[in-house]
Ligand SMILES: Nc1ncnc2c1ncn2[C@@H]1O[C@H](COP(=O)(O)OP(=O)(O)OP(=O)(O)O)[C@@H](O)[C@H]1O
């Protein structure tokens with residue numbers, strides 16, 4: 251079967267799978283960013299309970315495998331009375347997992363904002379929250395943008411695992427097509443190319459664009 | 472001295488703008504300020520000089536409450552700054568109290584520390600809007616007036632990265648003044664500048680001395696400038712005031728051996 255015939259026949263399913271993958275990616279990104287911010291800030295908090303909660307989250311999700319986390323959230327949580335739809339379990343697991351890595355980026359970026367910035371904000375009588383929101387975080391964002399680019403690509407790759415709990419994403423469709431046609435090269439070849447295009451031609455340029463937009467405002471030397 | 476021996480407020484007839492009372496600061500075993508007593512009267516310009524490591528910056532940072540205090544009390548305008556009254560005695564001030572108490576004090580740093588993600592004007596408006604809660608228009612008017620005063624009005628929409636050191640420092644002075652402080656602190660504000668732009672910053676400080684009734688405490692290595700504009704000079708040596716006096720007399724006729732040595736060493740280096 252030529253590649254054109256293949257695409258003609260399975261293009262619809264690949265497209266639908268890609269849309270699921272993109273949706274998983276976007277939602278998981280939101281979860282990852284929110285949890286990274288909360289736990290990254292939490293780890294620096296003066297409040298012990300908040301600090302420990304953040305540390306425990308980061309340790310658990312960084313220290314164990316994404317697949318195990320996915321199975322826990324989808325198969326084990328229901329035994330404790332929390333049943334999530336597979337679609338939600340999918341992006342939640344991926345987001346929580348990547349968020350725990352993002353937390354370290356947030357913490358590191360906040361700590362690498364020069365001390366003088368804290369002091370200048372302090373000298374203007376700004377409250378701790380204002381100092382963080384108005385002065386430190388905007389600068390920390392610029393510092394952590396490049397590593398976040400890499401992390402989001404990791405996140406995209408991580409979403410492929412949601413196929414294992416039958417979310418009908420790109421990987422799931424590729425596996426289905428392969429299973430029924432045994433056209434492994436075409437099936438997994440298209441998946442490969444599509445993942446690559448998403449990472450290389452959507453995420454990377456978008457992050458570059460963000461970096462440039464920020465750098466225009468803030469060219470610290 | 473027992474904490475209960477410190478007054479909750481200074482008496483009406485004895486209220487300098489700033490009073491350091493037995494102020495001690497140490498880092499581990501290293502005592503940086505040793506039982507410092509220093510009064511600064513309203514509107515006075517006091518310059519702190521001394522060898523590196525003598526505690527000059529520490530004095531300013533203690534007054535800005537950027538450092539915690541290990542002993543003694545600092546009073547500003549008669550009220551405790553580093554402490555707050557509780558059940559009739561002074562206890563270390565909490566964040567809320569400090570935020571209010573330090574709002575009378577402004578500080579300029581050696582490395583300017585402008586917010587790089589805000590324009591010159593936004594830097595100046597940040598405190599008035601976010602801390603004092605002024606309406607934007609009023610904060611803008613106030614900031615533009617100050618930028619005018621420091622000669623930076625035509626650069627008001629530039630980001631700090633596009634400004635020279637001297638220009639950044641002038642914006643930093645305007646930013647501090649926008650909070651309407653009663654006390655201004657300058658820590659070696661010209662030390663990071665190229666020699667040819669030092670004048671533009673010192674001229675602004677001169678202007679402040681002449682036109683405002685600010686109380687100022689300045690650390691500098693520029694003896695000529697200190698002599699010109701200070702009312703009083705304090706020479707620090709190993710965390711203590713070794714000698715202090717009216718500026719002209721201090722420089723023409725220093726009393727202590729260490730002062731003489733320091734002054735001649737500085738002169739030789741110039
Ligand atoms: N955070 C700190 N931890 C430990 N020691 C410190 C700290 N800050 C200052 N010191 C020490 O305190 C002493 C006084 O420092 P300070 O910065 O006040 O000196 P200075 O008179 O301003 O010197 P310079 O002219 O070099 O600026 C120095 O010995 C310094 O090493």
Ligand SMILES: [Mg+2]
Nearest residue numbers: 527528529659
């Ligand atoms: Mg110093």
